[in-house]
Amino acid sequence: MSVTFRRPTRQRxxxxxxxxxxxxxxxxxxLHARLRAQGQGVGLATVYxxxxxxxxxxxxxxxxxxxxxxxxxxxxxxxxxxxxxxSCGRTVEVEGPAVESWTDKISSExxxxxxxxxxxxxxxxxxxxxxxxxxxxxxxxxxEAPAKD
Amino acid sequence: MSVTFRRPTRQRxxxxxxxxxxxxxxxxxxLHARLRAQGQGVGLATVYxxxxxxxxxxxxxxxxxxxxxxxxxxxxxxxxxxxxxxSCGRTVEVEGPAVESWTDKISSExxxxxxxxxxxxxxxxxxxxxxxxxxxxxxxxxxEAPAKD
DNA sequence: ATCATCTTGACAATGATTCTCATTAAGATC
DNA sequence: GATCTTAATGAGAATCATTGTCAAGATGAT
Numbered sequence: 087m088s089v090t091f092r093r094p095t096r097q098r099x100x101x102x103x104x105x106x107x108x109x110x111x112x113x114x115x116x117l118h119a120r121l122r123a124q125g126q127g128v129g130l131a132t133v134y135x136x137x138x139x140x141x142x143x144x145x146x147x148x149x150x151x152x153x154x155x156x157x158x159x160x161x162x163x164x165x166x167x168x169x170x171x172x173s174c175g176r177t178v179e180v181e182g183p184a185v186e187s188w189t190d191k192i193s194s195e196x197x198x199x200x201x202x203x204x205x206x207x208x209x210x211x212x213x214x215x216x217x218x219x220x221x222x223x224x225x226x227x228x229x230e231a232p233a234k235d
Numbered sequence: 236m237s238v239t240f241r242r243p244t245r246q247r248x249x250x251x252x253x254x255x256x257x258x259x260x261x262x263x264x265x266l267h268a269r270l271r272a273q274g275q276g277v278g279l280a281t282v283y284x285x286x287x288x289x290x291x292x293x294x295x296x297x298x299x300x301x302x303x304x305x306x307x308x309x310x311x312x313x314x315x316x317x318x319x320x321x322s323c324g325r326t327v328e329v330e331g332p333a334v335e336s337w338t339d340k341i342s343s344e345x346x347x348x349x350x351x352x353x354x355x356x357x358x359x360x361x362x363x364x365x366x367x368x369x370x371x372x373x374x375x376x377x378x379e380a381p382a383k384d
Numbered sequence: 385a386t387c388a389t390c391t392t393g394a395c396a397a398t399g400a401t402t403c404t405c406a407t408t409a410a411g412a413t414c
Numbered sequence: 415g416a417t418c419t420t421a422a423t424g425a426g427a428a429t430c431a432t433t434g435t436c437a438a439g440a441t442g443a444t
């Protein structure tokens with residue numbers, strides 16, 4: 087409905103392509119660095135603009151890491167939430183009809199209208215769980231806790 | 236349990252007092268400005284440090300506005316979520332046992348462990364709903380849309 | 385009062401995001 | 415295909431919240 091027309095450009099295509107390849111959340115800075123590494127030079131400002139436009143148009147979800155950085159990910163349309171591995175960044179889309187109805191109920195009970203909510207779940211995926219025999223596949227870019235110390 | 240000891244100082248007391256008076260979410264910058272306006276000079280860095288310490292110790296909740304700014308609020312202990320008016324900032328603490336169990340279920344089903352989640356609901360409270368006969372009480376400091384221009 | 389330390393504060397440093405504005409490139413027109 | 419209108423881009427400056435630095439100040443114990 088309110089999907090403003092966007093001119094197809096090389097830059098936009100490059101951003102979309104990379105988002106499609108990387109299945110997990112990525113920051114604008116990260117995306118910019120990867121494109122540059124690929125030889126696909128795209129201005130940083132353009133990356134930000136493109137990402138925001140895509141998020142507005144839908145097709146891309148944006149959420150904030152614990153330190154406030156915005157990260158983006160290509161997503162199926164429709165309302166859903168995410169289960170994100172804080173170690174390797176692996177993301178699983180999840181739906182919660184019960185949560186949706188709960189928020190609606192809570193909202194109306196308190197006289198709130200025109201509501202929207204944010205819900206993300208962070209944890210360690212099977213591969214990154216210490217007690218798991220499988221070796222931690224923490225080589226992808228983590229969303230929240232980059233390998234420290 | 237891991238509540239590190241903190242020396243009682245004038246600055247810490249001032250921050251705590253203001254948080255108690257203002258019942259809604261407030262940014263560190265905002266808090267700093269208010270304290271300064273009250274004549275209670277407290278360094279900006281100190282405000283940040285104090286707020287983070289309080290959030291760590293519990294007793295203060297922190298969440299991020301849509302533009303990534305961290306906002307704090309004195310809160311009852313225990314896990315809960317918030318229903319925040321995006322116009323006047325009024326906040327209601329809500330609990331959702333169903334949501335907690337849902338996230339646990341989803342997490343285990345996907346092999347995730349050590350999870351935690353964030354859930355906030357934003358909307359317009361009764362007083363700020365346009366169709367409501369009551370005049371919008373949007374004079375308190377809004378969490379997301381501060382009076383601009 | 386004195387000491388060892390935790391805190392504070394002023395300001396520099398970071399780092400993500402936004403703004404500016406001249407240049408480039410789509411899409412429509414002739 | 416040349417031309418024109420205008421959105422899109424890019425390089426870098428500008429913002430702005432947040433963090434780091436480190437000397438000076440305050441607190442609790444001695």
